[in-house]
Amino acid sequence: MTNILVFIDVPDGSLHKSQLELLTLARTLGQPVAAVSGPVSDAVAEALGEYGATAVFQPAAADLDAVLTVRKADFLAAVMDQAQPQAVLLPNTFEGKEIAGRLSIKRRSGVITDAIAVAHDFTATKSVLAGAYTVEAQVRTGTPIITFKANSIEAEPAPEAASPQLETVAFASEAPAAQVTGRTGKPSSGRPELSEARVVVAGGRGVNGDFSAVEDLADALGGAVGASRAATDAGWIEHSAQVGQTGQTVSPQLYISAGISGAIQQKAGMQTSKVIVAVNKDPDSPVFEIADFGIVGDLFKVLPQAAAEIRKRKG
Amino acid sequence: MQEPALNIVVLVKHVPDAQFDRHLSDDDYTLQRDESILSELDEYALETALQLSEARGGPKAGNIVTALTMGPPAAANAVKKSLQIGATQGLHVCDDALAGSDAAGTSLALAAAIRTLGNVDLVLTGMASTDGETSLVPAQLAERLGLAQITLASAVELNGGTVTARRDSDTHSDTLQAPLPALVSVTDQINEPRYPNFKGILAAKKKPVTQLSLADLGLDAADVGAAGAWTTVVAAKPRPARSQGTIITDEGDAGIRLVDFLAGQKLL
Numbered sequence: 001m002t003n004i005l006v007f008i009d010v011p012d013g014s015l016h017k018s019q020l021e022l023l024t025l026a027r028t029l030g031q032p033v034a035a036v037s038g039p040v041s042d043a044v045a046e047a048l049g050e051y052g053a054t055a056v057f058q059p060a061a062a063d064l065d066a067v068l069t070v071r072k073a074d075f076l077a078a079v080m081d082q083a084q085p086q087a088v089l090l091p092n093t094f095e096g097k098e099i100a101g102r103l104s105i106k107r108r109s110g111v112i113t114d115a116i117a118v119a120h121d122f123t124a125t126k127s128v129l130a131g132a133y134t135v136e137a138q139v140r141t142g143t144p145i146i147t148f149k150a151n152s153i154e155a156e157p158a159p160e161a162a163s164p165q166l167e168t169v170a171f172a173s174e175a176p177a178a179q180v181t182g183r184t185g186k187p188s189s190g191r192p193e194l195s196e197a198r199v200v201v202a203g204g205r206g207v208n209g210d211f212s213a214v215e216d217l218a219d220a221l222g223g224a225v226g227a228s229r230a231a232t233d234a235g236w237i238e239h240s241a242q243v244g245q246t247g248q249t250v251s252p253q254l255y256i257s258a259g260i261s262g263a264i265q266q267k268a269g270m271q272t273s274k275v276i277v278a279v280n281k282d283p284d285s286p287v288f289e290i291a292d293f294g295i296v297g298d299l300f301k302v303l304p305q306a307a308a309e310i311r312k313r314k315g
Numbered sequence: 316m317q318e319p320a321l322n323i324v325v326l327v328k329h330v331p332d333a334q335f336d337r338h339l340s341d342d343d344y345t346l347q348r349d350e351s352i353l354s355e356l357d358e359y360a361l362e363t364a365l366q367l368s369e370a371r372g373g374p375k376a377g378n379i380v381t382a383l384t385m386g387p388p389a390a391a392n393a394v395k396k397s398l399q400i401g402a403t404q405g406l407h408v409c410d411d412a413l414a415g416s417d418a419a420g421t422s423l424a425l426a427a428a429i430r431t432l433g434n435v436d437l438v439l440t441g442m443a444s445t446d447g448e449t450s451l452v453p454a455q456l457a458e459r460l461g462l463a464q465i466t467l468a469s470a471v472e473l474n475g476g477t478v479t480a481r482r483d484s485d486t487h488s489d490t491l492q493a494p495l496p497a498l499v500s501v502t503d504q505i506n507e508p509r510y511p512n513f514k515g516i517l518a519a520k521k522k523p524v525t526q527l528s529l530a531d532l533g534l535d536a537a538d539v540g541a542a543g544a545w546t547t548v549v550a551a552k553p554r555p556a557r558s559q560g561t562i563i564t565d566e567g568d569a570g571i572r573l574v575d576f577l578a579g580q581k582l583l
């Protein structure tokens with residue numbers, strides 16, 4: 001029996017699209033078993049079952065979120081010992097990579113980050129050097145630990161739901177760790193999360209302080225709003241909207257870049273998008289080199305016209 | 316009252332300049348390292364270290380900022396630049412057997428090098444290397460050294476034996492606290508790195524740089540480099556240019572043509 005261990009973080013008590021994608025991937029590799037970072041509600045257990053998880057592990061210790069990542073790695077190491085998985089899958093978030101890093105040393109196992117596909121022999125495909133190369137990488141020591149990018153696979157429920165067995169795992173946690181001593185939530189925009197969105201509309205210096213055209217097109221498409229560092233540095237939009245090397249890495253079905261020149265650091269965060277559309281006044285802008293559809297034009301004319309047309313066609 | 320002097324290590328990586336095309340070699344898929352520079356993202360860590368040191372009286376008061384790199388002979392340039400910017404001393408782990416190291420081998424060698432520095436209060440790193448981009452080294456290093464870690468800090472403060480940091484995510488902003496010694500990785504939001512000035516460039520020539528081989532660190536060549544890597548790249552191909560794309564010039568109807576394109580791609 002091939003167990004594929006999937007790490008599931010549930011701070012808000014529900015499963016996200018990217019977690020369903022991880023479970024879907026796990027089913028192509030073997031039999032998914034889930035390690036959930038907090039107490040598992042009936043609803044979460046049922047959803048995990050629908051996506052094929054045959055066993056679900058929860059930590060005996062309470063709030064793993066009170067401490068930064070270290071306890072999650074401790075927990076996952078204990079689950080590895082119990083479930084003896086053939087591979088471990090985590091989300092390719094900063095936290096996922098950090099847990100993977102800690103876990104890899106604990107269990108002497110190699111990690112591959114940023115995977116966009118994983119084959120039956122656990123060979124992972126990823127893009128490196130800001131998208132300049134696509135490589136196939138393998139783990140040769142220990143149990144493959146792979147962090148998998150959101151939107152790289154279509155989430156699908158299992159043909160037949162499983163009713164997973166719930167097990168509580170006790171583990172030692174003495175390692176020094178950072179405490180979370182304060183947390184302020186940010187107001188929700190009501191739009192999908194940038195890292196998981198199927199559509200991202202991003203604006204750069206070209207929006208010149210006014211994101212309304214970008215936001216309006218994002219809303220017409222049901223997408224998230226992204227930005228270049230020039231736009232976030234100028235304070236036009238929150239830093240968390242930044243896409244790129246030092247911002248978020250996104251891989252949506254559709255990325256619309258507006259008023260962004262396409263610097264290497266910006267490309268690093270969006271080049272694996274399935275379809276790239278660029279709107280820029282300057283025909284020589286490097287962003288056109290990676291665009292599937294490019295429009296040389298003024299974003300303040302093109303975006304509102306497109307948004308109105310979409311709303312018209314959707315009726 | 317002045318707080319006790321700090322012993323800080325900053326990790327500085329020597330990486331190919333992203334302004335130029337970067338290439339993987341055809342035989343072993345390792346990165347070609349000509350045109351390399353100090354990783355821009357590590358300059359933020361160095362600036363953080365210098366500010367913390369200066370707040371306690373700088374080198375005169377006994378504060379030490381060690382710039383540590385692991386890499387081929389040319390990586391000495393990353394240390395040199397750090398000394399010019401203001402680090403007090405340099406440490407360069409250099410050994411032919413390290414070529415081809417993955418994050419596991421890198422963190423092993425860096426951990427051993429840090430242990431040679433005695434009681435270190437703080438290890439500072441960049442949020443990711445601009446070539447490897449895995450962000451694995453800080454977490455692996457913290458695990459190997461048994462340190463608490465705070466990653467992606469956008470503000471850092473030291474108070475007595477505690478480091479306090481801010482970390483922002485999509486949905487919230489956290490305040491984090493860890494006991495020293497600790498490892499902290501910083502983002503490009505934390506500060507504006509300074510440039511080396513003429514005085515700094517002259518002063519750097521007199522600053523000590525120590526080179527360490529695997530033997531100096533008591534490490535076995537079989538545990539590092541390509542031989543000891545826990546992961547391996549088995550194939551690599553340059554990404555085909557996406558130049559097949561259609562480029563149009565707006566003649567008043569580009570928004571509608573965009574929607575036609577999206578409809579054709581079934582993206583509506």
Ligand SMILES: Cc1cc2nc3c(=O)[nH]c(=O)nc-3n(C[C@H](O)[C@H](O)[C@H](O)COP(=O)(O)OP(=O)(O)OC[C@H]3O[C@@H](n4cnc5c(N)ncnc54)[C@H](O)[C@@H]3O)c2cc1C
Pocket residue numbers: 203204205206207227228229230231242243244245246247248258259260261262263264265266269279280281282285297298299300355356503
């Ligand atoms: C260490 C480091 C990390 C970085 N990390 C990131 C990162 O994560 N993400 C990131 O994005 N950048 C990052 N950068 C910055 C990056 O190098 C670029 O400076 C930045 O992406 C430029 O943003 P921009 O394209 O919006 O601005 P610009 O390069 O100024 O481009 C603006 C574009 O808007 C166009 N334009 C202007 N007006 C209009 C209009 N009305 N309609 C249509 N087009 C218009 C112009 O033709 C131009 O092409 C980083 C840089 C460094 C050094």
Ligand SMILES: Nc1ncnc2c1ncn2[C@@H]1O[C@H](COP(=O)(O)O)[C@@H](O)[C@H]1O
Pocket residue numbers: 326327328329354356357360383384385386418421439440441442443444445447448449450451452453
């Ligand atoms: N060879 C190296 N020498 C010094 N520091 C390194 C090295 N590799 C990684 N680092 C540090 O670890 C951080 C994250 O790197 P990475 O895990 O490769 O993304 C970098 O910003 C550096 O501070």
